[in-house]
Amino acid sequence: MKRHLLEAADLDRDDATLVLDTAAQIDQALAGREVKKLPTLRGRTVVNLFYEDSTRTRISFELAAKRLSADVINFSAKGSSVSKGESLKDTALTLEAMGADGVVVRHSASGAPHRLAHWVRGSVVNAGDGTHEHPTQALLDAYTIRQRLGRLDGVRVTIVGDVLHSRVARSNVGLLHTLGAQVTLVAPPTLLPVGVGSWPAEVGYDLDAALPKSDVVMMLRVQAERMNASFFPSAREYSRRYGLDARRMAALPDEAIVMHPGPMNRGMEIAAEVADSVRSTIVEQVANGVSTRMAVLYLLLGGSPQ
Amino acid sequence: MTTYLIKGARPLGGAPADILVTDGRIAAIGDSLDATGAEVVQAAGLVALPGLVDLHTHLREPGREDAETVQTGSRAAALGGFTAVHAMANTDPVADTAGVVEQVWRLGQEAGLVDVVPVGAVTVGLAGERLAELGAMADSAARVRVFSDDGHCVADPALMRRALEYVKAFDGVIAQHAEEPRLTAGAQMHEGDRSARLGLTGWPAAAEEAIIARDVLLAEHVGARLHVCHVSTAGSVEILRWAKSRGVRVTAEVTPHHLLLTDACAESYDPVFKVNPPLRTDADVEALRAGLADGTIDAVGTDHAPHAVEDKESEWAQARPGMLGLEQALSVVIETMVEPGRLDWAGVADRMSVRPAQIGRLADHGRPIAPGEPANLVLVDPTARAAVDPAALASRSRNSPYAGRELPGRVVATFLRGTATVLDGKATR
CATH class of the missing domain: 3.40.50.1370 (Aspartate/ornithine carbamoyltransferase)
Incomplete structure (x- = not known):
């Protein structure tokens, strides 16, 4: 797997199949469990950086990260320094300084996650950029x-x-x-x-x-x-x-x-x-969104699969 | 005034000769000239060209002195081998009155590195609604002959017609930024396969070609001079070729970046490659090179567009369009036209000096390298190759699309009316 998931082309057939298989394993592991939580990403920090309102996608990613026991920070453009005119780069450097292991980004500008990937060391997951990809x-x-x-x-x-x-x-x-x-x-x-x-x-x-x-x-x-x-x-x-x-x-x-x-x-x-x-x-699709995103975060942040 | 003896340069790439420069003029050309007291410039292997003339430069002063000033832009121009640049009108305030064009002209005189020739706005505030006082700008100390709303198209056909007609009174020319605004709302890059994939709003070639087609017909109808800025598509070249074959008084320029780069650059989403008109396809690049080679395109115009870091270090859609060009223009022309054998040195002189000077009606520039002529000269080492380092540029801005790219050609010396503005590759002031 590449370090970031910015567009579908980042996944070859093996990678994509691995994500789907991992999602299926996660579904199986959690099926029938009372506590729907895996310890895999304990101690890791995932930032949801949302420049566009998207309650469903943000909640899906948030749930995915939490079910993997990651620490989740929701950083929405509204009511944050972004609305005061902070640039994408400055926001990226701030997140970097705080030690984000993964940044999930939704942005109205096509290519914004690609720019972000230049400025942070953590993995960037594109949660929808303009009219480009999701x-x-x-x-x-x-x-x-x-x-x-x-x-x-x-x-x-x-x-x-x-x-x-x-x-x-x-x-x-x-x-x-x-x-x-x-x-x-x-x-x-x-x-x-x-x-x-x-x-x-x-x-x-x-x-x-x-x-x-x-x-x-x-x-x-x-x-x-x-x-x-x-x-x-x-x-x-x-x-x-x-x-x-x-x-x-x-x-x-x-x-x-x-x-x-x-x-x-x-x-x-x-x-x-x-x-x-x-x-x-x-x-x-909504339910599968959570397990698929868990698989993506797990594979990008959790190291190689067993 | 220093007398210079330029030893062994090759005028227009021809046989080596010595060039004696005295009192702002070329005093003599010949073998083994001897001039006691003259400062000798060793020029063996260097090509001598008439000082380059740019029809399309953004110097950003007044208004955005954080991106460029007349001083820094003049230095960049001299280092690029230019002795005259046309300063575009989209400053703040807009150069739409005699006062502003005279201010820019004076700043150029004070900098003293190139002739800064102000371009006047066609319409008040570049708003495309009513004519600016074109005559007042023409009659001012700046002697404006080129008028342009560059950055904006004079989209209203009736207004464009009137502008073309009106400037005939003082032999002016309208330099059109050809872009039908209704077809380019929100446009980010060339519309084609790559824009479809990248999800960036497309800028169709037809938006440029439709305006050029309209304007050559208007210019023909009223018998006026039209200049087309930054031609970027194969279709535009075709229309210009057709118009010239009909005798329309139209001239055109192509930028260095449109001769070298394509829309493939946008795949990085790095806004340093965002420019208006956008980078096009390989087929367009080929047509532009062919058009420049056969003279359909008259001139290379840099569209040097400095931008502050924060205006480029952003999302693609938020970034301002434009890229630096003055310091690499000649190198790009050598790379794309001279080395492949499509233009000889006389051709380079024609497209980068003679014709742009004629279009701008600059009497002292674009002259032959001959005794008695004004000593506006550039000496270039065509074999030197170096990677472009944006941090080393004289421009105040760093938005060079050529960063890290190795290009041929090094400007060793530039002379403006006999005064060295560049020696040993360094600006003299």
Whole structure:
């Protein structure tokens, strides 16, 4: 494993498989236990450095670190020196001086974790940077797919929605490709980046054509404000062409699952009856997020696995 | 005034000759000149070029003296072999009045290392709304002939047309920063495969090309002079080639960094590589070199853009765009154009001195190396190679994209109207 986890490309197939296997071991070790805690990272310090509001991701990382017995410090941009104009570098040097072993960073600027990694000695884990990547989301998604379908190799994954602005999509395309899955991106052309043709993924504009060939459909959050910048004409038209409703869900193969990284816009990209259906893995994804992040922190901070 | 005898230099890379410099002019050129009392400059193996002229320099004074001053920028320019630089107007206050351009011009005179030629803003406050007093700036002591809102595009087509027309009265030229602002909102880097992967908002080539296409048509329509700043795309070169073939009075410049670097640099997320227009692709770099070689692109303009450390040591999106260029411009041209055989030394003199001087209407610069001409000269050792050390630069800022990169060419001496501004590779003041 590399020292940092900044993007999906930091993980080769062996590393990624190791993370997923470790997460599975952690799940097994904790299953049925009254005290859901492992002593692995006792005495280590993990800082959650969050420049963007993200309650779910921060809580997931916090829980992961605490279940590994690490000391956790939550450093949120609001109400700290950051809001008084302290630079990323000065914050990094402060954390460094305090002896952070791991820094989990969420930032609105693409590449901010890469900069941070230059300035701290500890391991940096990217918890989402701008419109770049969110590698632990991709790991938990891969873990969830493997758990449900029993494999990743050859699995057909269709990712639908605002690929242009999605760090989840970027990380998933990279990681799922590494793990042998076949990825298809479906979106209105305005929400696909120029240059998407160079990604290891098929690209299409027609959701109905893609669904029967999908073992996994991953719906991305679409912000209604995007219509103000003419990425699409209206929320209603978006929903009609790219939303996953019950009728469309019926076109999926029998075993296929529906995923969403959250938070959802029910009624926009995903209908309530789909989100709450048995195909939906949305709640499992949240649970798997904790074990996957435990695996990442363990492998980056805890030394080599047994 | 010191008399200099430059021994054995190769004017424009030709046969070695001695050059005698007296009273600010070239007094004689010949074999084994003897001038008693003259200070001898040993120049065997060095190439002599007319002093370089930059159409595009940010000296940051007034307003950001922490990043650069006229003094420090002048020293950087002299060390880069320049004898004249055009100081861009995006200072604070903006150089949009006779008062500000005269102040910058005077600071340049006081520094005395290069001719600092102020560029006047096209519009008041660079706001793109109404014309600045272009005539007053032209008539001032600074004798402004180049006008630019650089950093901003004169995006309003009607205003651009009026500006092009208006400056005809005093033989001025509008230097356009070609960037359609609606297409580059929030843009961080070249839009293509790499921006897609890095998640940085793309700056499409079409945003530059659309404005250049529009402006060459406007310049043709009103019979005015247009200069295009920092051309960065293959498509722009094509449009310029087409416009020139129609006889449009358009000139263009390319920066050293666009001749050498590509958007691959952005993969580090190190904002030292953030610049506007952004670094482009290998294919664009190749088209720019070809355009400079065949003369479609008239000049190299450095777009020397000093920035304080805190404006670059940050997240990519927060960092200011721009990079240093004065001290490495000639080296980059040697690396990208001379060594591959695409431009000879006469070509370097043409693109870095003669044509930019003509575009800026500078009578004393870009002249032949011949008796009677003003002694604006640079002596360069084309074989010396060294790694760039930002800490050793004369600029007050350190944002060089060439840090650690080995480049050819060392400026040994620079003369401004017969006065040595650089000797033995060191600034004389």
